[in-house]
Amino acid sequence: MQTIIYKSKAIDSFTREEIIRMLNRSKRRNKKHGVTGCIFYHNNHFIQLIEGEENEIHQLYDNIKEDDRHSQVELLLEKKSNERSMLDWSMAYYDLSGKLAEQGHRRLLLESLFVENLTNSNQDVVEFLKSEITKLIG
Numbered sequence: 001m002q003t004i005i006y007k008s009k010a011i012d013s014f015t016r017e018e019i020i021r022m023l024n025r026s027k028r029r030n031k032k033h034g035v036t037g038c039i040f041y042h043n044n045h046f047i048q049l050i051e052g053e054e055n056e057i058h059q060l061y062d063n064i065k066e067d068d069r070h071s072q073v074e075l076l077l078e079k080k081s082n083e084r085s086m087l088d089w090s091m092a093y094y095d096l097s098g099k100l101a102e103q104g105h106r107r108l109l110l111e112s113l114f115v116e117n118l119t120n121s122n123q124d125v126v127e128f129l130k131s132e133i134t135k136l137i138g
Helices: 016-033 054-066 100-117 123-137
Strands: 002-010 036-042 045-052 070-080 092-095
Touching: 002 054, 002 123, 016 036, 016 092, 036 123, 045 054, 045 123, 054 070, 070 123
Parallel strands: 036 092
Antiparallel strands: 002 045, 002 070, 036 045
8 A cells, every 4th residue: 555645736727616527537536546535725735645556656646746737746755554544535625725713613624534534554644644734724
């Protein structure tokens, strides 16, 4: 099992409707290829965790780096493990953009999402992802 976490910046013209269409296509492709993960969006920035067989994940990450809908793709973490970090997420999507008043609520939601989907073996990956998302949303 291979895990990659990366961050990137969406181009300004990449609308939320286009993001949803991209996610729907990704979910179908990911299911077919045994890829799971989650993607977080905040003010034109993405952080994504993808997991699956090593060759599938490297091919997917290569495709992601070539996608012109975003730039500044930066690998944050790559790790091999015996099982997935998150359970049952074909490609979960969380839009964390919004007003400051909503950020406290989003942090609580984020914490509950991780608690509900955390496996015991890869807590370091999940903690790393949480810290990167916290940096992203400020």
